[in-house]
Amino acid sequence: MSPLDRIAADLDELTAIRRDLHAHPELGFEETRTAGIVADKLAGWGIEVHRGVGRTGVVGILKGRGLSDRRIGLRADMDALPIEEATNLPHRSTVPGKMHACGHDGHTTMLLGAAKYLSQTRDFDGTAVFIFQPAEEGLGGARAMLADRLFERFPCDEVYGLHNQPNGPYGRLAVRRGPAMAAADFFDIRIVGRGAHAAQPNRGVDPVVVQAALVQALQSIVSRNTDPVHSAVVSITQVHAGAAYNVIPEEAHLAGTIRTFDDGVRAMVGERMRETCAGIAKAFGAEVHVEIRDIFSVLRNSEVQAQAALDVATELFGADKVDADPEPKMGSEDFADMLLAVPGAYAWLGQKSGAALHNAAYDFDDSIIPLGAAYLARLVERRSAAGL
Incomplete structure (x- = not known):
């Protein structure tokens, strides 16, 4: 049998x-x-x-x-x-x-x-x-x-x-x-601005604006920095900021995942992510802290x-x-x-x-x-x- x-x-x-x-x-x-x-x-x-x-x-x-x-x-x-x-x-x-x-x-x-x-x-x-x-x-x-x-x-x-x-x-x-299956990194990005009254944004550094700029900018890593013949995915899956209608918050948070098959692409994506965050932080006068964690290897x-x-x-x-x-x-x-x-x-x-x-x-x-x-x-x- x-x-x-x-x-x-x-x-x-x-x-x-x-x-x-x-x-x-x-x-x-x-x-x-x-x-x-x-x-x-x-x-x-x-x-x-x-x-x-x-x-x-x-x-x-x-x-x-x-x-x-x-x-x-x-x-x-x-x-x-x-x-x-x-x-x-x-x-x-x-x-x-x-x-x-x-x-x-x-x-x-x-x-x-x-x-x-x-x-x-x-x-x-x-x-x-x-x-x-x-x-x-x-x-x-x-x-x-x-x-x-x-x-x-x-x-x-x-x-x-x-x-x-x-x-x-x-x-x-x-x-x-x-x-056969991609490597995965998880990332957390903490944006530190300066809180203020929502009616007086000029007195603060709005981390939500920085957050929005980063959501857009990070997608260019795949579309403009990755060789088209290599696969990569950057997905932002968490967006957190604020707790009131009339307060510009002090901090904001982004989180998500990076998927790659190639060790060189994996390293490049992480490096460009840190460089992009540093550049936008300088442009807006905020602090941006990036943590990228190796979760899965390429199978x-x-x-x-x-x-x-x-x-x-x-x-x-x-x-x-x-x-x-x-x-x-x-x-x-x-x-x-x-x-x-x-x-x-x-x-x-x-x-x-x-x-x-x-x-x-x-x-x-x-x-x-x-x-x-x-x-x-x-x-x-x-x-x-x-x-x-």
């Missing part, structure tokens, strides 16, 4: 796990309930469990029947988002202001499905390493696990990750060789492991359900940092059409659980073979 058929037989059980996780979302580094469920399931299937890796992460270790010393890592993320759910599903979030709007409940469940199957069959050489990561949503969960010596304590020769893709096509797995899939992922997907789903050349994504993913430490590949699995990721109406498509779980399990069976 193929892993797809065998895992499909457990779909009701796995769906129940996924919907329970969905109903009880936890934000990054708060995944104590989720981690407890994961650890208990793994232990119940006879898998060696390590808790508290990178604060709330869980790692499971399972040895196969063969004598190979190869170790294959599989990773899923567990955290939810600070979003008020807008669905009316029976399994909707029970926690106000929190929901699984990115499908991490489904990713966790797919990895649990792969772990259960592998624990029952043990039809592989070497060792499977199941990595359940906290805090993927911009809080540095991968870096926390790496700082906790993840790959020193649990060595892996290769590591693989998987994400759902709500715009489909249904059941198609996409893997891009090389740079780069290794050639060999990307091909291995494509081969496994072709075997399981058929060549017509595999995309070997998807467009790179300007979105970011902190699995990138694990790929800097260990070669591997990150894939996208299409599900039925519906609300987009990070949308309050989003819900994971449970019917793809066996597809993702079988793909992850088969990677272990194929890639753990001696002599690779």
